[in-house]
Amino acid sequence: MIKVKKEISRQRKWQLKKIKQNKCQICGKSDSSNIKGYCLEHSIKKREQQRILVNSVKRSLNCKSYREQRKKLKEHDFICPKCYTTHTRGIWSIAHRKEYQTFTCTCGEVVDLDIY
Numbered sequence: 643m644i645k646v647k648k649e650i651s652r653q654r655k656w657q658l659k660k661i662k663q664n665k666c667q668i669c670g671k672s673d674s675s676n677i678k679g680y681c682l683e684h685s686i687k688k689r690e691q692q693r694i695l696v697n698s699v700k701r702s703l704n705c706k707s708y709r710e711q712r713k714k715l716k717e718h719d720f721i722c723p724k725c726y727t728t729h730t731r732g733i734w735s736i737a738h739r740k741e742y743q744t745f746t747c748t749c750g751e752v753v754d755l756d757i758y
Contacts, residue, residue: 675710682710690725724751 650658657667657679665672666681673681680688685707693701702708711721711728721728725747744752 675706675713677706677710682707682714686711686727722747722749722751725749 660667660670661679664676666676666684667679668684669681671681675682677685689707692698715721715728719728727747727749746752
């Protein structure tokens with residue numbers, strides 16, 4: 643059997659180099675929470691894409707990407723309970739909380755800000 647030597651694309655070489663350097667293979671950002679070759683932002687995107695692809699209903703809330711996402715939350719941040727994207731409330735909206743008690747996420751979910 644003859645083995646054919648395949649060329650590796652320049653993009654894949656760049657990705658392998660970044661993985662070896664313990665950086666994100668998409669953006670090249672050095673992140674302490676490197677999850678399988680991705681920074682936190684891209685691991686969350688990858689996780690949600692995979693959930694859609696396999697039509698998953700349940701969430702594994704104890705996996706590394708969820709744990710790291712909860713660690714990175716700041717005082718004024720919150721997570722949408724439907725799509726699990728992190729949103730930051732501005733100082734202005736905190737000062738005027740009585741006017742803005744709900745927030746509509748990009749997925750269409752209405753989040754009650756009083757619980758945060």
